[in-house]
Amino acid sequence: MKTKMKQKRKFRTWHVILGIVAAIAGLMMVVFLATGPSRAEVKNLTFSNIDFDKLHDGIYIGHYKGVKDSSRDTSVEVTISSGKIMKINAVGGALAGEKQANEINNGKSLNDLFDSIIERETLQVDVISGATLTSKSYLKAVEDALNKAQSE
Known part of the structure; x- marks a missing residue:
């Protein structure tokens, strides 16, 4: 009798654990699908040629500013x-702020991306692997500032 009760309790525990895992997986899927258009938008960004002279x-x-x-x-x-x-x-x-010095991936930070722009005088720099979308959105903001700097 006691072993049967233990088995039922163990069975219920596993059901609860599996239910929680399924709920978390479902929530992650909803977030992934909801942010899909934004990720696609940033992924497909192109950059104009800025005359650094x-x-x-x-x-x-x-x-x-993202559209999606x-x-x-x-x-x-x-x-x-x-x-x-x-x-x-x-x-x-x-x-933003002090976080730009934080490592994003493989020892690279946003400062490294910015340093590449300054050093090479181009927006055609390598993005940070594993942070492509974040890198591209900051590159697009730099492009906006440099367009302003050309037109002043």
Whole structure:
């Protein structure tokens, strides 16, 4: 009799555990499907060619705002002096402020992405592996700031 009760209790415990796992998996699937259009939008972003020789000195704020949702919205502050980019800071988005120095993947941070832009004087830089969408949204914000710097 006691062994039968133990078996029933064990059976119920496993049902509860499996139910919780199924609920979590279902919730993850809903989130994945709901963010699909935003991920596709950012993945397909293209960048214009910026003439880095025509940048005007100043501090410019650039933004990227997703059309599908706001999960990848970003803002940057680009400092230009003597016609050259001196500094890029994330001022909006998931990696704004001090978080831009945090490792995203394989020892790379947003600062590494920004340093590549400054060093190579192009937006055609390698994105951070494993953070492609985040990298592209920040690159798009930098592009917006640099377009402003050209038109001033």
